[in-house]
Amino acid sequence: xxxxxxxxxxxxxxxxxxxxxxxxxxxxxxxxxxxxxxxxxxxxxxxxxxxxxxxxxxxxxxxxxxxxxxxxxxxxxxxxxxxxxxxxxxxxxxxxxxxxxxxxxxxxxxxxxxxxxxxxxxxxxxxxxxxxxxxxxxxxxxxxxxxxxx
Amino acid sequence: xxxxxxxxxxxxxxxxxxxxxxxxxxxxxxxxxxxxxxxxxxxxxxxxxxxxxxxxxxxxxxxxxxxxxxxxxxxxxxxxxxxxxxxxxxxxxxxxxxxxxxxxxxxxxxxxxxxxxxxxxxxxxxxxxxxxxxxxxxxxxxxxxxxxxx
Numbered sequence: 001x002x003x004x005x006x007x008x009x010x011x012x013x014x015x016x017x018x019x020x021x022x023x024x025x026x027x028x029x030x031x032x033x034x035x036x037x038x039x040x041x042x043x044x045x046x047x048x049x050x051x052x053x054x055x056x057x058x059x060x061x062x063x064x065x066x067x068x069x070x071x072x073x074x075x076x077x078x079x080x081x082x083x084x085x086x087x088x089x090x091x092x093x094x095x096x097x098x099x100x101x102x103x104x105x106x107x108x109x110x111x112x113x114x115x116x117x118x119x120x121x122x123x124x125x126x127x128x129x130x131x132x133x134x135x136x137x138x139x140x141x142x143x144x145x146x147x148x149x150x
Numbered sequence: 151x152x153x154x155x156x157x158x159x160x161x162x163x164x165x166x167x168x169x170x171x172x173x174x175x176x177x178x179x180x181x182x183x184x185x186x187x188x189x190x191x192x193x194x195x196x197x198x199x200x201x202x203x204x205x206x207x208x209x210x211x212x213x214x215x216x217x218x219x220x221x222x223x224x225x226x227x228x229x230x231x232x233x234x235x236x237x238x239x240x241x242x243x244x245x246x247x248x249x250x251x252x253x254x255x256x257x258x259x260x261x262x263x264x265x266x267x268x269x270x271x272x273x274x275x276x277x278x279x280x281x282x283x284x285x286x287x288x289x290x291x292x293x294x295x296x297x298x299x300x
Binding site (some may be wrong): 001002004007008011012015019034035036037056075076080084086087089090093095097099101103104105107108109112113115117120122127129130131132134135138139144 | 151152153154157158161162165184185186187226229234236237238239240241245246247248249251252253254255257258259260261263264265266267268269270272273277278279280281282283284285288289
């Protein structure tokens with residue numbers, strides 16, 4: 001059981017934005033290089049996170065992206081609920097399960113999923129950066145490395 | 151975020167076996183038809199669940215499969231831990247995340263995953279059948295339907 005790559009990359013992007021200088025903007029290319037996320041994939045993610053208000057985008061020269069709200073207001077549950085395609089632990093309809101209408105497992109899986117989400121709800125993006133060690137150094141290393149490889 | 155189809159089909163199979171008459175055996179073909187699970191896929195699942203002790207298999211004429219232990223002893227967490235390929239909510243190594251070594255998100259996701267599992271741990275296969283309604287009827291309907299389509 002894993003979160004989708006879409007959610008994974010969304011979280012990486014938000015963490016990257018959270019450690020930037022306040023008010024400064026970065027480009028999608030920079031994020032793409034730092035995390036080796038395909039640029040076309042990242043454009044969709046940034047658009048989606050922008051619509052949800054988590055990212056603020058300015059187009060054109062001098063433009064770029066930054067957090068759309070303070071990191072402490074970006075709740076992890078809210079992010080995952082936005083980026084995951086489905087929050088149902090199984091898809092009883094594909095192939096259609098004959099016991100779907102009366103199955104006791106569905107409630108148990110719902111409870112488990114809700115327990116997962118309640119745990120995420122305890123944390124904000126700011127909690128991630130506060131609980132991380134050497135984040136700027138690790139990101140700088142990546143930046144140097146990306147330039148070296150280019 | 152979803153459990154894999156492999157886990158989904160494993161759970162469907164165990165539920166089907168749990169509602170059979172005690173000591174009776176069913177064939178893989180019967181399970182495959184009931185749940186529209188490809189037979190080759192199901193053979194692998196049954197082999198895996200057999201190795202884990204959840205299913206007892208007898209080959210040859212008069213053979214078939216049945217539960218390998220009482221339904222109340224088959225814990226949902228134990229099943230999911232057996233059938234899921236990974237229990238890590240994200241794969242930080244693909245592509246390798248530069249902040250992997252110091253990332254505060256990993257612990258949060260681990261806590262969320264553990265909350266999911268602790269919830270599943272509360273239930274056994276017997277709890278599923280006890281909390282389901284019309285299970286034999288729903289499965290018979292499927293059986294009739296499968297014969298009708300054949």
